[in-house]
Amino acid sequence: MRDQAECLRDLVKRKSASQPSKLPSSGIKIYTVASGKGGVGKTNIAVNTAIALQKRGLKVMILDADLGMANVDVVLGIYPRVTLRDVMFGDKRLQDAVMRGPGGIRIIPGGSGMLEMTKLNSEAQKKLMRQFSQMDDIDILLIDTGAGISMNQLSFITFAHEVVLVTTPEPTAITDVYSVIKIISELKIKRKIKLIVNKASSDKMGRLTYMKLKKTAESFLNVELEYLGYVADDARVGNSVMKQVPFIMKYPNCLASQCIDKIAEQIVGVSIKGAKITTMSEVYNRLVKIFG
């Protein structure tokens, strides 16, 4: 049986061919949100940041890439009528599977269908790619992944232009996110990694957590860690999850929403300066290359 190290080495070989190294002047900028420990707030951060970015005039799509469990739709309280499987094996179009969320964000419910997508015959792949290429009015694609560091998570990190790791100040979360940073560094997947510290009591605590990780990562690993911001530990978050309304919609002025607004401002700055990338058909091609 192939061990994990061997699989990871294979991934590294393939990733050099599929990593988005050059950023053309227009297109889509892809962010993958990942973590070590589960339940640290990835989905909430992805959904609320997407809405904050859309409010600032960017067109945002979220890809729910937690291949085990649906995440994004639960937080939003909207459920897909058409899945990617219906698109691939039925007569539904990709546009039918894309859901509209609050503020006009769009969501592709990925689910387990995503892996099958890469195993279609060439005729079916062409059909799907044509549909992907019809969705080009997107500025930012946010990929919400499951916890931990499996081959799938690594593939989505490889696939994106930017990786955003989420941790909390808890020692267990820090240890786990450090392991993720270590793997990204050892496999030379990314040189720069962005970090969000969630459930922090203050910006000071967020920065303290970041500094701890940055010192260790930059001393022992060949990566640069960048602080994208913190999100306050705020009871309104849990409250909104219960009501299935994103907190930035329900409580736009609460502490957590203010933090998300700051993060969105940073992303807008970078996406304008650094420009963006590929078309959706290239997004699709890259997915197939990495997972196929």
Ligand SMILES: Nc1ncnc2c1ncn2[C@@H]1O[C@H](COP(=O)(O)OP(=O)(O)OP(=O)(O)O)[C@@H](O)[C@H]1O
């Ligand atoms: N800033 C916050 N303040 C208070 N509670 C929070 C905050 N962020 C997240 N939570 C709580 O943590 C729970 C888990 O959040 P979320 O589902 O976004 O995590 P996740 O990292 O996506 O989890 P998974 O790894 O299972 O996908 C939420 O339901 C919410 O109750």
Ligand SMILES: [Mg+2]
């Ligand atoms: Mg999640």
